[in-house]
Amino acid sequence: MTQPRTLYEKIWDAHIVERQADGTCLIYIDRHLVHEVTSPQAFEGLRMAGRRVRRPDLTLAVPDHNLPTTARVDAAGKRLPIADPESAQQLAALERNAPEFGVKYIGATDAEQGIVHVVGPEQGFTLPGTTLVCGDSHTAAHGALGALAFGIGTSEVEHVLATQTLLLKPSKTMEIRVEGQLGPGVTPKDVILHVIGVIGTAGGTGHVIEYRGTVFEEMSIEGRLTVSNMSIEGGARAGLFAPDDKTFAYLKGRPMAPKGADWDAAVAYWKSLVTDEGARFDKTVRIDAADIAPTVTWGTSPEDVVPISGVVPAPESFTDPSKRAAAEKALDYMGLTAGQRMEDVSVQHVFIGSCTNSRIEDLRAAAAIAKGRKVAPGIKQALIVPGSGLVKRQAEAEGLDRIFIEAGFEWREPGCSMCLAMNPDKVPAGERCASTSNRNFMGRQGPGARTHLVSPAMAAAAAVTGHLTDVRELTGVMA
Amino acid sequence: MEPINTVEGRAYPLGVKNVDTDMIIAAKWLKGITRAGLGQGAFEALRAEPGNVFDDPTYKGSPILIAGDNFGCGSSREHAAWALIDMGVRVVIAPSFSDIFSGNAFKNGILTVALPQDAIDRLMEVAKTDPIHIDLESQTVTTPFQDRFTFEVDPFRKTCLLGGLDEIGLTLARTDSIGAFEQARADDQPWLAPALV
Numbered sequence: 001m002t003q004p005r006t007l008y009e010k011i012w013d014a015h016i017v018e019r020q021a022d023g024t025c026l027i028y029i030d031r032h033l034v035h036e037v038t039s040p041q042a043f044e045g046l047r048m049a050g051r052r053v054r055r056p057d058l059t060l061a062v063p064d065h066n067l068p069t070t071a072r073v074d075a076a077g078k079r080l081p082i083a084d085p086e087s088a089q090q091l092a093a094l095e096r097n098a099p100e101f102g103v104k105y106i107g108a109t110d111a112e113q114g115i116v117h118v119v120g121p122e123q124g125f126t127l128p129g130t131t132l133v134c135g136d137s138h139t140a141a142h143g144a145l146g147a148l149a150f151g152i153g154t155s156e157v158e159h160v161l162a163t164q165t166l167l168l169k170p171s172k173t174m175e176i177r178v179e180g181q182l183g184p185g186v187t188p189k190d191v192i193l194h195v196i197g198v199i200g201t202a203g204g205t206g207h208v209i210e211y212r213g214t215v216f217e218e219m220s221i222e223g224r225l226t227v228s229n230m231s232i233e234g235g236a237r238a239g240l241f242a243p244d245d246k247t248f249a250y251l252k253g254r255p256m257a258p259k260g261a262d263w264d265a266a267v268a269y270w271k272s273l274v275t276d277e278g279a280r281f282d283k284t285v286r287i288d289a290a291d292i293a294p295t296v297t298w299g300t301s302p303e304d305v306v307p308i309s310g311v312v313p314a315p316e317s318f319t320d321p322s323k324r325a326a327a328e329k330a331l332d333y334m335g336l337t338a339g340q341r342m343e344d345v346s347v348q349h350v351f352i353g354s355c356t357n358s359r360i361e362d363l364r365a366a367a368a369i370a371k372g373r374k375v376a377p378g379i380k381q382a383l384i385v386p387g388s389g390l391v392k393r394q395a396e397a398e399g400l401d402r403i404f405i406e407a408g409f410e411w412r413e414p415g416c417s418m419c420l421a422m423n424p425d426k427v428p429a430g431e432r433c434a435s436t437s438n439r440n441f442m443g444r445q446g447p448g449a450r451t452h453l454v455s456p457a458m459a460a461a462a463a464v465t466g467h468l469t470d471v472r473e474l475t476g477v478m479a
Numbered sequence: 480m481e482p483i484n485t486v487e488g489r490a491y492p493l494g495v496k497n498v499d500t501d502m503i504i505a506a507k508w509l510k511g512i513t514r515a516g517l518g519q520g521a522f523e524a525l526r527a528e529p530g531n532v533f534d535d536p537t538y539k540g541s542p543i544l545i546a547g548d549n550f551g552c553g554s555s556r557e558h559a560a561w562a563l564i565d566m567g568v569r570v571v572i573a574p575s576f577s578d579i580f581s582g583n584a585f586k587n588g589i590l591t592v593a594l595p596q597d598a599i600d601r602l603m604e605v606a607k608t609d610p611i612h613i614d615l616e617s618q619t620v621t622t623p624f625q626d627r628f629t630f631e632v633d634p635f636r637k638t639c640l641l642g643g644l645d646e647i648g649l650t651l652a653r654t655d656s657i658g659a660f661e662q663a664r665a666d667d668q669p670w671l672a673p674a675l676v
Contacts, residue, residue, distance in 0.1 A: 057672060439499075
């Protein structure tokens, strides 16, 4: 009888090429996503050392961070130039490096282009039980499908390109169990924001989180992607969901997913990828679903969360002196005062997009609020940025684009956009944005920009009222 | 990477908690295609504040940085490590580090030293007036006032840092093992490859 193992331990054990005496393991990597920002120096390193990409067939390159979200081709179908010379140079480098090293490249004007973490699952590139890496911390998202997926730095990108492996120490395991029934208007984004509020931004450091309990079992795959995506905001390099029938139904028929007899063999294996009865986690956090409200951030760290019905906390309410100092600084930066009602905070910008919340279910949730309403007069810009060309096409087939445009939103091309402001989509200094992205760090959406992280429905609600709003007031369902 | 063993010098007493990688190097500095020159963008927003430690002539060119808990959280950008190297920082001392940052730091020959908060508080005090000495071989941080703190370091990382070893070169020497593993995996789980159509 083998010892009971967690899901993480099963995937880890299946990928050990060699184990050193000190516990460091050479871990095989099954899937590698590459984008333009963290790869140029890695390809350059290979070139300088005369090295090749070991498994170009397991590597997929997609540009996303720098791409403008405005039209990419003119009326005649000709590609439009990218105004920012640095962005253009970085995009050109990927476009050159991918074919030079034999890596499949989905280009800026291809229908399948999108944010790497939307494209991977959508194409069936991400599979349960695999190890998947990318030079981006939100790679944690792919754990929604039961892949051990984590962000890596550029030196590691180069290491994976050259060897298809990484040298790693095993992580500790953390179980986050949310049981019960979510209230009306409470979405996966609210769940993960609440979780981060409970564990803190360093709560998961050194750990891989497995999300367990009825709330996560009942959650859709897209909802799980939102949750797992933000594992890194809780300090965990990776999140995991045990693959189940929802996972298999989601993947079946995707372009890069297994087919025929391979599919059946794969599903049979994937069904073994569950945490065994009696397996031990290093840490367990239990949360009652009933305690989770539609949630919003007030400060400059993703752990600075409060229910939308709440108020800006007073720095004196924190006993830890460094937290108190951080809260004072955050309130100053955010232009908020202690005790102010969150619902009284007006916004000038709304961003619905990012690898956290740009999938079709996110757009449907936002459209349900936007339908028949208008973007409020005080809003300077309300952007909808679909996560991929395929999401965009699907939304257009469902008429969501019409709903958004009629309400006064801008309907854009896919990319990372205003999540981190590497492209022209930025929030001006001192202005405030209700954003479905993942980080509210100082300057994240542009120098001096003020970010409030929210769900897609709450972002749409803020757009139509002009201030942070409890979405339940618009839908008429109060908890 | 540059080998590292002993580092002695003044230290930036930053002390701030949750220094995220956006704070170390903002997104607008990530657009380059080389590793060089990022020091000029390091801590840009903090440096806009009057009286910040980075522009204080006392600390100019310090090889050591002292910070609060959870240093390097957030994005995986290795530019954060490149920016620190470019500004001359070889050692960061903090109570804890994010996982991705500590890996990136190591791969660029930056030593991350985790010490308890009371040790950090003491070093923050010393840093205001005197240099700090770090010895990787003996895993100690010492001050001119007989303070002596020992720190943990992963043995493999220690060997690589002391020798300035190229990790990719080391792994490529194990190509046979990787090939054998890959073959066994392909036989056992044929659906895994090729991924691309």
